[in-house]
Amino acid sequence: MALEFKLLAEDDLARLGKINTSHGCIDTPAFMPVGTYGAVKTLSPKALMDLDAQIILSNTYHLMERPGIEIIKKHDGLHGFMSWERPILTDSGGYQVFSLAKNRSISEEGVTFNSPLNGDSIFLSPESCMQLQSDFGVDIAMALDECTPFPIKKTEAKESMLLSMRWAQRCRDNFKSETSGLFGIMQGGMFEDLREESLEKLIEMEFEGYAIGGLSVGESSEEMLEIVNFVSLKMPKKSPRYLMGVGTPLDILNCVQKGIDMFDCVIPTRHARNGYLYTSEGTVKLRNSKNRDSTDPLDPNCCCYTCSNFSKSYLFHLDKTREVLGSTLNTIHNVYFYLNLMKQIRDSIKQNKFKAFVDKCRDTWDNSNYPHIEK
Amino acid sequence: MALEFKLLAEDDLARLGKINTSHGCIDTPAFMPVGTYGAVKTLSPKALMDLDAQIILSNTYHLMERPGIEIIKKHDGLHGFMSWERPILTDSGGYQVFSLAKNRSISEEGVTFNSPLNGDSIFLSPESCMQLQSDFGVDIAMALDECTPFPIKKTEAKESMLLSMRWAQRCRDNFKSETSGLFGIMQGGMFEDLREESLEKLIEMEFEGYAIGGLSVGESSEEMLEIVNFVSLKMPKKSPRYLMGVGTPLDILNCVQKGIDMFDCVIPTRHARNGYLYTSEGTVKLRNSKNRDSTDPLDPNCCCYTCSNFSKSYLFHLDKTREVLGSTLNTIHNVYFYLNLMKQIRDSIKQNKFKAFVDKCRDTWDNSNYPHIEK
Numbered sequence: 116m117a118l119e120f121k122l123l124a125e126d127d128l129a130r131l132g133k134i135n136t137s138h139g140c141i142d143t144p145a146f147m148p149v150g151t152y153g154a155v156k157t158l159s160p161k162a163l164m165d166l167d168a169q170i171i172l173s174n175t176y177h178l179m180e181r182p183g184i185e186i187i188k189k190h191d192g193l194h195g196f197m198s199w200e201r202p203i204l205t206d207s208g209g210y211q212v213f214s215l216a217k218n219r220s221i222s223e224e225g226v227t228f229n230s231p232l233n234g235d236s237i238f239l240s241p242e243s244c245m246q247l248q249s250d251f252g253v254d255i256a257m258a259l260d261e262c263t264p265f266p267i268k269k270t271e272a273k274e275s276m277l278l279s280m281r282w283a284q285r286c287r288d289n290f291k292s293e294t295s296g297l298f299g300i301m302q303g304g305m306f307e308d309l310r311e312e313s314l315e316k317l318i319e320m321e322f323e324g325y326a327i328g329g330l331s332v333g334e335s336s337e338e339m340l341e342i343v344n345f346v347s348l349k350m351p352k353k354s355p356r357y358l359m360g361v362g363t364p365l366d367i368l369n370c371v372q373k374g375i376d377m378f379d380c381v382i383p384t385r386h387a388r389n390g391y392l393y394t395s396e397g398t399v400k401l402r403n404s405k406n407r408d409s410t411d412p413l414d415p416n417c418c419c420y421t422c423s424n425f426s427k428s429y430l431f432h433l434d435k436t437r438e439v440l441g442s443t444l445n446t447i448h449n450v451y452f453y454l455n456l457m458k459q460i461r462d463s464i465k466q467n468k469f470k471a472f473v474d475k476c477r478d479t480w481d482n483s484n485y486p487h488i489e490k
Numbered sequence: 491m492a493l494e495f496k497l498l499a500e501d502d503l504a505r506l507g508k509i510n511t512s513h514g515c516i517d518t519p520a521f522m523p524v525g526t527y528g529a530v531k532t533l534s535p536k537a538l539m540d541l542d543a544q545i546i547l548s549n550t551y552h553l554m555e556r557p558g559i560e561i562i563k564k565h566d567g568l569h570g571f572m573s574w575e576r577p578i579l580t581d582s583g584g585y586q587v588f589s590l591a592k593n594r595s596i597s598e599e600g601v602t603f604n605s606p607l608n609g610d611s612i613f614l615s616p617e618s619c620m621q622l623q624s625d626f627g628v629d630i631a632m633a634l635d636e637c638t639p640f641p642i643k644k645t646e647a648k649e650s651m652l653l654s655m656r657w658a659q660r661c662r663d664n665f666k667s668e669t670s671g672l673f674g675i676m677q678g679g680m681f682e683d684l685r686e687e688s689l690e691k692l693i694e695m696e697f698e699g700y701a702i703g704g705l706s707v708g709e710s711s712e713e714m715l716e717i718v719n720f721v722s723l724k725m726p727k728k729s730p731r732y733l734m735g736v737g738t739p740l741d742i743l744n745c746v747q748k749g750i751d752m753f754d755c756v757i758p759t760r761h762a763r764n765g766y767l768y769t770s771e772g773t774v775k776l777r778n779s780k781n782r783d784s785t786d787p788l789d790p791n792c793c794c795y796t797c798s799n800f801s802k803s804y805l806f807h808l809d810k811t812r813e814v815l816g817s818t819l820n821t822i823h824n825v826y827f828y829l830n831l832m833k834q835i836r837d838s839i840k841q842n843k844f845k846a847f848v849d850k851c852r853d854t855w856d857n858s859n860y861p862h863i864e865k
Contacts, residue, residue, distance in 0.1 A: 152811045153804075159815060161795065182807040186783050190801065198799040408561050420536065424573040426565065429528075432557040436527045439814050440534060 118255065118296030118323045120355050124465055128347070128374040131464040134355055136202045136254040137294045138194065139169065143355060143376040144460050146367065146453045147172040147204060149384060152181065153197040156384050157443040158450070160199045165420070166450050169201055170254070172379040175247055176208030176215070179239075180232055184250055192252025204255035204379075206359070207244050207286075209279075209300070209328075213262045221261065223278070241285035249292055257326065258286040260300040265333040272304035279328075280316040287320045296323030298357060304329060305338060307345050314349055324355040324377075331360040331380075340369055347374040364393060364456055365480055368473050371460055383453045387445035390434050393452040397480060399427070401445070406431045419451035420444075493630065493671030493698045495730050499840055503722070503749040506839040509730055511629040512669045513569065513577045514544065518730060518751040519835050521742065521828045522547040522579060524759060527556065528572040531759050532818040533825070535574045540795070541825050544576055545629070547754040550622055551583030551590070554614075555607050559625055567627025579630035579754075581734070582619050582661075584654075584675070585703070588637045596636065598653070616660035624667055632701065633661040635675040640708040647679035654703075655691045662695045671698030673732060679704060680713060682720050689724055699730040699752075706735040706755075715744055722749040739768060739831055740855055743848050746835055758828045762820035765809050768827040772855060774802070776820070781806045794826035795819075 117137075124131040132143040148155045148163070150171045155163060163171065173193060178184075182196075190196035193203055212219065216228035216237075225240030241259045248256035260279040263272055279302045290297045299317035303309030317325055327346060330339045343358060347370075350356045357377035358370050367378050383393070390401035394414035399406070401413075412422040413430065421430070421444040433441030463472035492512075499506040507518040523530045523538070525546045530538060538546065548568060553559075557571075565571035568578055587594065591603035591612075600615030616634045623631035635654040638647055654677045665672045674692035678684030692700055702721060705714045718733060722745075725731045732752035733745050742753055758768070765776035769789035774781070776788075787797040788805065796805070796819040808816030838847035 152807070152813055154808060154811075154813045154815045157814045157818070159795070159818065160799065181811055182782070182803065186803055186807070189783060189785055190803070196801075196804055196807075198804070407557070408564060410564055420534070424535065426571075428557065428561055428565070429571055429573070432527070432561070432571075433529060436529075436556055438527055438529045439532045439817060440529045442814060443532070443534065443818070 117292060117294060120324070120353065122352065126464040126467050126469040127372070129371050129460075129464050129469045130374055130376055131461055132355065132376055134202075136296075138200060138202045138254050141169045141202055142457075142461055144367075144371045144457055144464075145170060145377050146457045147377065147379040148450050148453075149173075149379055149381045150197070151177050153178060153187075153193060155446075155450075156388065157439070157446045160197065162443075162447060163199070163450075164201075166447065166454055168450070168454060170204060171199065171201075172204050172206065173197075173251075173253075174208065174211060175205045175244065175251070175257075176211035178205070178251070179208065179237070179247060180230055184247055188250050192250070194252060202254040203251070205248050205251055205253045205257065207248070207257040207259040207300070208239060209257075209260040210262045210360070212239060213264075221278075223281070225259075226261075241282040242289045245286050245290045245297075249290065249295070252294070254295055255324065256290060256292075256295055256297045258283045258297065258299050258322070260302055260328055262329055262332070263302065263304055265304070267304050269304070269306055269309070272302075272306055273309055276302040276304075276309050276313050280313060283317060284320055287322065298322055298324040298326045298355075300326045300328035300359070301346060302329045305334065305342060307342070310342060310346050311349060314346060318351060322354070324357060325350050326357040326359050327375075328359050330358065331362060336362075336366060336369075339366070340373070343370050343373050343375065350374070364453070365477065367453075367456065368460070368476055371464075372469070372473060383449035384446050387449040388442045390445065392445060393449055395479065401427065401430055401434055413448055414452075417448065417451065417455075419448050421448040421451075492667060492669060495699070495728065497727065501839040501842045501844040502747070504746050504835075504839050504844045505749055505751055506836055507730065507751055509577075511577045511671075513575060513629050516544045516577055517832075517836055519742075519746045519832055519839075520545060520752050521832045522752065522754040523825050523828075524548075524754055524756045525572070526552050528553060528562075528568060530821075530825075531763065532814070532821045535572065537818075537822060538574070538825075539576075541822065541829055543825070543829060545579060546574065546576075547579050547581065548626075548628075549583065549586060550580045550619065550626070550632075551586035553580070553626070554583065554612070554622060555605055559622055563625050567625070569627060577629040578626070580623050580626055580628045580632065582623070582632040582634040582675070583614060584632075584635040585637045585735070587614060588639075596653075598656070600634075601636075616657040617664045620661050620665040620672075624665065624670070627669070629670055630699065631665060631667075631670055631672045633658045633672060633674050633697070635677055635703055637704055637707070638677065638679055640679070642679050644679070644681055644684070647677075647681055648684055651677040651679075651684050651688050655688060658692060659695055662697065673697055673699040673701045673730075675701045675703035675734070676721065677704045680709065680717060682717070685717060685721050686724060689721060693726060697729070699732060700725050701732040701734050702750075703734050705733065706737060711737075711741055711744075714741070715748070718745050718748050718750065725749070739828070740852065742831065743835070743851055746839075747844070747848060758824035759821050762824040763817045765820065767820060768824055770854065776802065776805055776809055788823055789827075792823065792826065792830075794823050796823040796826075
């Protein structure tokens with residue numbers, strides 16, 4: 116069985132679902148911790164299992180550069196390489212090619228670029244991108260797309276979107292897996308008609324899921340939400356809907372409310388390493404000197420390993436002395452917070468109380484005191 | 491009960507024992523992983539429990555600077571601060587004052603120095619050192635000593651040793667704890683008669699254990715072993731014998747063979763972070779390019795979490811991409827190797843087969859291909 120999505124309940128537009136994969140199931144709405152290089156930063160697979168992460172995301176672009184596909188194939192795929200037994204989704208590398216690569220040259224055929232690591236010339240086409248993700252053996256592969264910057268002129272956005280759709284078709288034609296599903300990625304910038312056109316083309320190609328790409332690239336949360344609001348109403352009900360690269364806890368709540376099922380973001384892991392911690396009482400900036408001698412946990416209502424065992428003072432001290440353990444303990448907390456948030460979201464949808472849950476969260480969290488996240 | 495040592499078996503000079511403390515027992519010969527700042531680098535208390543570490547070592551000097559004694563007292567001691575429930579030994583800070591501090595000025599009363607962190611003038615006396623370790627609430631405290639460099643003239647070594655012995659007496663007089671034991675530290679450089687004089691003075695003061703200080707400071711393994719050989723024969727049989735700052739696996743074997751019961755060293759943790767791994771088949775230099783595509787574990791005979799789940803290729807990749815998880819997994823392996831070595835040592839002493847075990851190990855290990863360790 117490649118991939119099976121069951122819609123279990125709806126609460127207004129919010130959806131409760133389950134994705135069955137050959138590596139186990141994913142309860143949706145789901146958040147995927149990011150493991151760029153085949154490792155969620157600071158967390159072992161055991162730690163991720165303790166946190167009950169059901170799926171992680173990894174990056175085709177980064178893995179293609181290091182360790183390279185041959186080494187992953189020697190381990191019978193990414194699951195074996197990183198010793199992670201649950202589902203994996205890989206992004207296609209499109210975003211990274213357009214944000215990281217040097218001397219990028221794009222053609223109908225694909226994209227040629229120089230590796231920022233060693234300068235090697237690399238060619239990535241829809242076909243080679245599918246081959247890579249197939250060799251990774253991931254549960255969910257993503258189509259190769261061109262990711263446009265923000266802001267962008269409509270003519271350019273349209274041309275790029277149409278190229279991405281032709282690439283999507285070639286991905287669909289070339290992705291042959293008995294055990295994995297392929298998601299198409301919608302583009303079209305901030306233009307509703309382009310987004311609609313993109314989605315219609317993807318639906319015709321019959322993907323196992325549909326992603327919203329090209330958001331979280333510099334636009335405001337409000338602009339992002341407008342597009343999500345517009346497209347989610349038109350996305351197929353019977354397939355998982357994935358909003359790529361989003362976001363803060365409040366972004367996630369807002370987008371679940373629009374009917375989104377899947378999210379990924381570096382926020383919880385990266386913020387953790389920089390001492391920004393999410394709690395049920397708002398955000399904690401660990402490096403604030405008031406935490407130096409606080410014997411309280413980060414969050415008195417949190418049951419994670421970190422909050423069950425350590426004070427803010429100890430975490431402050433680990434940060435101050437640059438002990439790696441601090442990054443690990445902070446990451447455990449933030450990932451727990453995100454995964455626990457998703458669990459609470461699912462519970463509230465199940466009970467038809469999602470709106471009340473959102474209102475309660477909005478009252479507590481201050482979404483504005485976080486620095487902008489560069490992906 | 492402060493501290494109770496039971497000698498359970500002897501195999502030639504090697505000793506099998508048990509130290510009971512108010513935080514649990516320590517099987518000897520024992521190795522103590524080093525947690526300088528109240529954290530064994532990269533390892534959570536949970537990870538240390540999984541490794542079955544029975545005791546860890548922390549540093550009075552470093553903890554005094556950061557986070558400072560007041561914060562540790564707010565957590566009811568070091569156990570509470572770092573959330574570690576098993577025994578802790580703290581060194582007295584003598585070694586660090588003499589190796590790290592700036593503008594050191596020594597007098598009969600104690601030592602004044604400037605903090606390398608912030609330039610603050612700090613005074614450490616035998617009395618204040620005992621107060622600090624008492625406030626830490628550790629299971630084993632160490633007397634304050636002056637640690638001499640290598641090499642040193644005999645007149646200077648003698649003068650320093652005599653000062654350390656007067657300080658030891660003040661430590662003994664001032665350390666009053668119902669729950670902790672105090673170890674005296676022998677000095678005397680490489681001079682046997684000074685070592686003997688130092689030991690005799692310490693024995694008169696009646697410590698709960700006796701440590702050999704001033705070794706592993708730059709002398710060769712052979713020179714170190716000569717002194718250990720000389721003094722261990724004269725150390726009280728009924729008390730634990732602790733060789734400070736030692737050493738490689740082979741050093742440990744050699745010194746257990748001379749009758750030493752306790753060891754600590756940064757080697758397993760520091761080497762791990764630098765990609766030097768101990769295995770039953772010899773040493774692995776992880777960064778060697780031959781490990782790039784090896785699907786074998788670090789050690790086919792090792793049952794640690796790392797060897798049970800990851801290939802050398804994956805660990806090579808984590809090191810190459812500077813993923814912190816690599817340091818954690820390597821540290822788990824090296825600490826497991828050390829603790830498992832101690833377990834095998836204890837088993838072989840119990841079976842009166844220690845000599846055969848040492849010979850087997852010596853045949854396998856190449857002790858020479860490790861860089862010199864700076865403490």
